[in-house]
Amino acid sequence: xxxxxxxxxxxxxxxxxxxxxxxxxxxxxxxxxxxxxxxxxxxxxxxxxxxxxxxxxxxxxxxxxxxxxxxxxxxxxxxxxxxxxxxxxxxxxxxxxxxxxxxxxxxxxxxxxxxxxxxxxxxxxxxxxxxxxxxxxxxxxxxxxxxxxxxxxxxxxxxxxxxxxxxxxxxxxxxxxxxxxxxxxxxxxxxxxxxxxxxxxxxxxxxxxxxxxxxxxxxxxxxxxxxxxxxxxxxxxxxxxxxxxxxxxxxxxxxxxxxxxxxxxxxxxxxxxxxxxxxxxxxxxxxxxxxxxxxxxxxxxxxxxxxxxxxxxxxxxxxxxxxxxxxxxxxxxxxxxxxxxxxxxxxxxxxxxxxxxxxxxxxxxxxxxxxxxxxxxxxxxxxxxxxxxxxxxxxxxxxxxxxxxxxxxxxxxxxxxx
Amino acid sequence: xxxxxxxxxxxxxxxxxxxxxxxxxxxxxxxxxxxxxxxxxxxxxxxxxxxxxxxxxxxxxxxxxxxxxxxxxxxxxxxxxxxxxxxxxxxxxxxxxxxxxxxxxxxxxxxxxxxxxxxxxxxxxxxxxxxxxxxxxxxxxxxxxxxxxxxxxxxxxxxxxxxxxxxx
Ligand code: SF4
Numbered sequence: 001x002x003x004x005x006x007x008x009x010x011x012x013x014x015x016x017x018x019x020x021x022x023x024x025x026x027x028x029x030x031x032x033x034x035x036x037x038x039x040x041x042x043x044x045x046x047x048x049x050x051x052x053x054x055x056x057x058x059x060x061x062x063x064x065x066x067x068x069x070x071x072x073x074x075x076x077x078x079x080x081x082x083x084x085x086x087x088x089x090x091x092x093x094x095x096x097x098x099x100x101x102x103x104x105x106x107x108x109x110x111x112x113x114x115x116x117x118x119x120x121x122x123x124x125x126x127x128x129x130x131x132x133x134x135x136x137x138x139x140x141x142x143x144x145x146x147x148x149x150x151x152x153x154x155x156x157x158x159x160x161x162x163x164x165x166x167x168x169x170x171x172x173x174x175x176x177x178x179x180x181x182x183x184x185x186x187x188x189x190x191x192x193x194x195x196x197x198x199x200x201x202x203x204x205x206x207x208x209x210x211x212x213x214x215x216x217x218x219x220x221x222x223x224x225x226x227x228x229x230x231x232x233x234x235x236x237x238x239x240x241x242x243x244x245x246x247x248x249x250x251x252x253x254x255x256x257x258x259x260x261x262x263x264x265x266x267x268x269x270x271x272x273x274x275x276x277x278x279x280x281x282x283x284x285x286x287x288x289x290x291x292x293x294x295x296x297x298x299x300x301x302x303x304x305x306x307x308x309x310x311x312x313x314x315x316x317x318x319x320x321x322x323x324x325x326x327x328x329x330x331x332x333x334x335x336x337x338x339x340x341x342x343x344x345x346x347x348x349x350x351x352x353x354x355x356x357x358x359x360x361x362x363x364x365x366x367x368x369x370x371x372x373x374x375x376x377x378x379x380x381x382x383x384x385x386x387x388x389x390x391x392x393x394x395x396x397x398x399x400x401x402x403x404x405x406x407x408x409x410x411x412x413x414x415x416x417x418x
Numbered sequence: 419x420x421x422x423x424x425x426x427x428x429x430x431x432x433x434x435x436x437x438x439x440x441x442x443x444x445x446x447x448x449x450x451x452x453x454x455x456x457x458x459x460x461x462x463x464x465x466x467x468x469x470x471x472x473x474x475x476x477x478x479x480x481x482x483x484x485x486x487x488x489x490x491x492x493x494x495x496x497x498x499x500x501x502x503x504x505x506x507x508x509x510x511x512x513x514x515x516x517x518x519x520x521x522x523x524x525x526x527x528x529x530x531x532x533x534x535x536x537x538x539x540x541x542x543x544x545x546x547x548x549x550x551x552x553x554x555x556x557x558x559x560x561x562x563x564x565x566x567x568x569x570x571x572x573x574x575x576x577x578x579x580x581x582x583x584x585x586x
Contacts, residue, residue: 023564025584039450040490047575066446073447080450120488120512136490136516138574145578150564150586184434185482189511218482220511274434361487362443382436382486387444389462 002249004156005223006191009131009246013114020155020253029113030125031143032060034100035067036361037118039077040137042084045145054147056089058108062100063093067356070364090144098329098355101125101297104132105208106329110242111226116143121297121379123214127207128234129226129246131191134215154220155255157187158248160196163263168414170307171206172299172377172397175213176268178260180278188218190255193248198262199224204233205303212298213379216275237331267412269375270395273383281400281412289394290372292317292405294350295326296360299377299398305336308402309344311416317349318408324366325350326358348405362387375404422542424502424523425550426474430534431463433480437513439463440484440492449491456495473500476538478529480506484513490520497522503540505529505547505558518565521573527558 003011003019011018013026033041038061045051053059061081069075078095085092093103100117101124109115111129115122118140125132135149143149159178165171192214199207207224214222224230225247234243267281294300294308305327317323325345327333333355336342346352359366360378368374368391376386381393396404399413406416439462441455448455460467460477477496483506484492493516496504503523507530517524523542532538537550547556561569564586571577578584 023562023586025586036446036449037489040494044575048578050578071447073450077450118488118490120486122488134488134512136488136493136512136519138490138519139515142574142578142584146583148584150584152562184485185508185510188482188508215512218485218510361446362438363446367444380486382438384438384442384444384462389442 001253002251004191004252004254005129005193005225005246005248006131006154006156006221008248009112009114010151010153012112018153020153022153023150024153025148025150026114028116028143028147028149030058030104030108030115031140031147032062032100032104033118033137033140034062034065035077035081036065037137037140039080041118041141041144042080044138044141048141048145050145053088053090053144057091059144060091060093060108061085062103063095064099064356065361066363067095068354096330096354099297099300099357101212102301102328102332106237106331111230111244111246116140116149120215121212123219123221124208124212124297126214126221126223127204127211128230129224131221131223133221154189154191156191156193157256157258158193158195158254159258159260161194161198161260161262162196163198163261165262165265168267168399168417169265170397170399171202171209173265173268174260174262175210176270176278176395177265178258179213179217179276181258182217184216184274184276185218190219192217192219192222194222194224200227202229203303204229205301208301209298216379267397267400267414269400269410270381272381272392272394275380275395281410284410287394287410288373289321289375289404289409291322291324291366291368291374292401293324293359293366293374293376293378294398294401295328295358296378297328298379300326300328300332302332302335304377304398305341305345306339308398309341311399311402311413312348312406313344315348315406317405321405321408323350323405324359325352327355329355359386361385375401375410377401424474424540424542426476426502426538427472428476428478428532428534428536428538429467429471430532431477431479434482434485435463435479437484437486437489437492441489441495452491452494452498455491456498459495459499468499471499471501474502475500476503476505477501478505478532480529481508483509485510488512490516493517493522494520518569519574521569523569525558527556
């Protein structure tokens with residue numbers, strides 16, 4: 001039998017043919033931690049008595065979750081990461097450079113790689129045709145030390161995307177409805193592999209959004225084949241040389257195949273407090289909002305900001321609503337400046353902040369008050385996620401978020417994107 | 419796995435206990451101070467848990483326990499609070515792996531009959547849980563062999579230290 005993408009990549013890294021459920025110790029290509037998980041990885045390495053990083057040029061520490069630092073304890077954690085990088089030669093991505101997952105795809109990950117990261121959304125890099133998965137700090141400490149990890153080869157759910165998207169409907173809407181179908185643990189221990197006629201027309205930004213949220217269905221990773229679109233993306237950012245065509249064999253074995261007719265989809269939201277608690281925007285009662293957040297490793301890329309700016313240009317954010325915009329990386333920020341996107345957003349009333357995670361994880365820059373409601377383009381809405389267990393988070397696409405910011409309640413972007 | 423019998427009282431939780439409920443983001447600044455962070459363990463699921471839990475007690479959840487972020491701090495502070503094992507109908511993948519890495523037994527079993535306060539006896543080697551209050555026996559799924567190895571070495575750090583690399 002042929003191989004799924006996951007089986008292929010892991011087989012390539014072990015020198016033998018592996019299939020779902022096999023356990024393999026593999027060499028990893030890229031290892032990373034961020035400022036919330038990195039300090040523990042550093043101290044675990046110390047406990048192992050290992051001082052050297054095996055592959056410093058592809059071992060990266062990102063300061064993105066609490067950047068710039070809102071408090072002393074976190075500033076001290078940042079010092080730990082800077083010192084570790086200095087001592088070991090590991091790469092450091094400091095305050096203002098952006099979110100780990102965005103920088104990984106911009107600068108480090110190549111198709112066919114195995115990537116491990118101390119962050120659950122490491123699966124984002126799967127959009128490039130890499131096997132990328134999140135782990136805890138100790139696994140990542142071992143990754144830094146040995147450039148190895150152990151894996152159980154996952155079985156795969158293939159998601160066949162067909163049909164074009166209607167105006168006002170985006171990859172985020174596809175992914176929210178896919179997670180609604182699979183549920184928050186339906187893909188536990190498994191890989192998602194995206195396939196079907198539609199993906200050839202899908203830009204890299206849209207693929208990143210979908211691979212990013214694979215973990216919200218419990219999955220280990222979310223994979224796209226690498227193709228012309230991948231090649232063009234890598235070419236545009238000066239990394240054409242690392243392109244490799246990765247695809248599943250036509251006779252690969254899947255645990256399940258899910259058909260999605262994208263042409264039937266509408267703008268979607270996830271309602272509090274789970275990602276699989278989904279609803280079409282059109283079926284919501286009028287949900288009044290206090291804050292709108294456009295950004296994160298899910299939807300803080302150039303095309304996301306551009307869609308939002310298109311809607312917000314010449315309009316004002318509704319009275320009583322705070323709009324926060326955080327570009328995913330410095331490159332995204334600079335391009336958005338060049339294209340006038342940032343100006344349009346700022347003129348509409350947005351607070352535009354330094355590239356990074358922003359308010360996504362409840363550390364700073366937009367913590368919700370008691371009883372407040374936020375509509376966010378991030379990937380999860382668990383109780384307390386944005387710093388207050390007595391608040392409510394809805395998830396949507398940037399278009400829905402932007403139009404809702406204008407209206408003051410969760411609103412259907414098809415009203416404006418006709 | 420080691421011949422080890424655990425005994426303690428269970429604290430019952432529902433489905434989908436996320437890492438945000440276990441180690442809330444608003445305590446992000448305490449992550450390099452696990453002792454302090456442990457005072458807030460599971461706070462957003464049960465505000466009194468950290469005060470009530472005694473060494474050797476158990477956490478029993480429903481399905482998909484530990485979903486969400488990769489923060490190893492979540493199982494680390496459950497262990498630091500003295501919890502002897504976490505039982506659930508199912509675990510989110512990263513959390514499950516982190517439990518084993520930090521040396522906290524994570525047992526997949528039907529927790530449906532366990533109620534808050536029930537005293538349990540768990541035999542890690544035989545795969546049996548006895549509900550001492552109800553006189554029932556519950557079987558748990560054996561861990562994969564690699565995980566048993568890591569757990570019996572006392573966690574991944576100890577495994578690597580002892581073997582100077584992976585020996586799975
Ligand atoms: S943007 Fe949010 S989900 Fe993404 S890495 Fe940062 S905190 Fe995690």
